[in-house]
Amino acid sequence: DIQMTQSPSSLSASIGDRVTITCRASQSISSHLSWYQQKPGTAPKLLIYGASSLQSGVPSRFTGSGSGTEFTLTISSLQPEDFATYYCHRGDSAPYSFGQGTKVDIQ
Amino acid sequence: QVQLVESGGGVVQPGGSLRLSCASSGIRFTDFGMHWVRQAPGKGLEWVAYIRYDGTETKYAASVQGRFTISRDRNTLYAQMSSLRPEDTAMYYCARDLLTSGCRYFDLWGRGTLVIVSS
Numbered sequence: 661d662i663q664m665t666q667s668p669s670s671l672s673a674s675i676g677d678r679v680t681i682t683c684r685a686s687q688s689i690s691s692h693l694s695w696y697q698q699k700p701g702t703a704p705k706l707l708i709y710g711a712s713s714l715q716s717g718v719p720s721r722f723t724g725s726g727s728g729t730e731f732t733l734t735i736s737s738l739q740p741e742d743f744a745t746y747y748c749h750r751g752d753s754a755p756y757s758f759g760q761g762t763k764v765d766i767q
Numbered sequence: 768q769v770q771l772v773e774s775g776g777g778v779v780q781p782g783g784s785l786r787l788s789c790a791s792s793g794i795r796f797t798d799f800g801m802h803w804v805r806q807a808p809g810k811g812l813e814w815v816a817y818i819r820y821d822g823t824e825t826k827y828a829a830s831v832q833g834r835f836t837i838s839r840d841r842n843t844l845y846a847q848m849s850s851l852r853p854e855d856t857a858m859y860y861c862a863r864d865l866l867t868s869g870c871r872y873f874d875l876w877g878r879g880t881l882v883i884v885s886s
Binding site for chain 1: 802804811812813814817826827828829860865867868869870871872873874876877878879
């Protein structure tokens with residue numbers, strides 16, 4: 661099975677910082693990748709699909725890029741509501757596995 | 768109101784069974800594939816199972832293959848779980864499937880139902 665690996669596992673950042681999270685697939689998944697945000701005690705929320713398409717209603721400070729085996733999620737200017745855990749997710753074929761998550765907290 | 772609402776979680780002994788439900792409202796449920804995703808306490812997300820919009824295709828994670836069965840009717844998604852193990856303890860979410868240019872993703876999630884497997 662294809663493994664999804666995120667880095668870093670956690671990071672500390674300040675309001676206004678530019679934040680980048682990386683997700684690597686053990687084999688090519690083309691552009692079949694999505695990103696989710698999860699806050700404690702709540703369900704995940706879709707941010708990005710197809711590696712770079714912004715889900716409706718998601719702020720434009722979130723951007724996704726990459727294809728093949730390496731992908732990035734960038735938050736251009738971190739806002740207080742962005743402190744959360746972020747997951748990448750392969751959408752090419754089953755098993756539709758997730759990365760292990762990246763927790764973004766306040767520095 | 769567009770929503771998915773899970774139910775059926777609870778405490779069950781190892782080796783026991785449980786059936787989860789996910790009721791839909793505000794959507795044409797029969798137009799969409801559906802998934803179960805779980806999250807053990809303090810851990811990350813784990814995809815569990817998928818069912819095609821018409822119920823003709825199902826897929827499972829290796830960790831639940833042969834023990835879990837995903838099914839659906841006109842408005843509700845189900846997960847029949849048997850031979851439960853302590854490692855099945857998790858919050859179970861149902862999620863709506865979308866497929867765009869070959870990329871499958873989940874755009875609508877329920878709030879989850881908690882399953883605890885313990886003696």
